[in-house]
Amino acid sequence: MGVINWINNLFKIHIKKYEAELAEHYSHPEKLQADTLQQILRENAGTAIFREHNLRPGISAAAYAERMPVRTYEETLPYIERILAGESQVLTRQRVRALAKTAATTQKTSKYLPVTREHILSCQKGSW
Structure with missing residues (x-):
């Protein structure tokens, strides 16, 4: 084989x-x-x-x-700023490992989205 x-x-x-x-x-x-x-x-x-x-x-x-x-992204931004400042357990209890930056294809500015280990694993499972 x-x-x-x-x-x-x-x-x-x-x-x-x-x-x-x-x-x-x-x-x-x-x-x-x-x-x-x-x-x-x-x-x-x-x-x-x-x-x-x-x-x-x-x-x-x-x-x-x-x-x-x-909420719009702009209304969620204060929570993301708290994560950027180092605060934990703001939007999720999972540790935010990184912030993904969007490509800004439909708007002029990029957006930042929290990424956790579980999110990455979920995306991998979904792609299978």
């Missing part, structure tokens, strides 16, 4: 692991959304932004929507 066939077989084995999980997500998207919200609430309880908006694990999606306003 050639190297390419060997790599393809490994990839197929890896994808098979996620096949049942993906099928469950596609058949019950509302449950996936509710579970994802609760995971985010658990993982980020105690952060500055969650304290400011009285967010905690177990609240409903409706309560979350009421308490957490949709």
